Amino acid sequence: xxxxxxxxxxxxxxxxxxxxxxxxxxxxxxxxxxxxxxxxxxxxxxxxxxxxxxxxxxxxxxxxxxxxxxxxxxxxxxxxxxxxxxxxxxxxxxxxxxxxxxxxxxxxxxxxxxxxxxxxxxxxxxxxxxxxxxxxxxxxxxxxxxxxxxxx
Numbered sequence: 658x659x660x661x662x663x664x665x666x667x668x669x670x671x672x673x674x675x676x677x678x679x680x681x682x683x684x685x686x687x688x689x690x691x692x693x694x695x696x697x698x699x700x701x702x703x704x705x706x707x708x709x710x711x712x713x714x715x716x717x718x719x720x721x722x723x724x725x726x727x728x729x730x731x732x733x734x735x736x737x738x739x740x741x742x743x744x745x746x747x748x749x750x751x752x753x754x755x756x757x758x759x760x761x762x763x764x765x766x767x768x769x770x771x772x773x774x775x776x777x778x779x780x781x782x783x784x785x786x787x788x789x790x791x792x793x794x795x796x797x798x799x800x801x802x803x804x805x806x807x808x809x
Contacts, residue, residue: 673685
């Protein structure tokens with residue numbers, strides 16, 4: 658694209674004002690704008706058609722191979738970045754591993770809770786058994802379990 662500064666635009670505007678006249682100048686600018694818009698659209702369509710043709714013929718694969726051979730360090734870092742991006746996608750490897758770890762953690766919590774309940778039940782049973790045992794073999798009753806005044 659030609660490099661046009663403000664002074665060049667001012668000179669072009671003054672010449673156009675003199676040649677075309679102030680009455681027809683807005684129509685001229687409008688037509689010029691439409692023309693440049695059409696040219697840009699055509700250039701964009703041509704560029705996209707060329708890119709599509711290059712994609713279908715495999716030029717991009719060849720280009721990647723050549724660039725990888727020219728700069729192996731950059732191609733290796735690009736491969737690592739692409740792998741990291743694909744792992745972070747929903748449904749990717751990272752999400753699958755995260756779900757497996759959550760499931761494993763939940764199993765561990767459930768087993769720990771079950772073992773704790775069993776231990777507490779066993780300790781409660783042992784405590785109950787130790788309070789029901791007789792005081793000794795001498796025939797004496799445990800303190801507080803002897804005959805009361807009303808039964809004698």
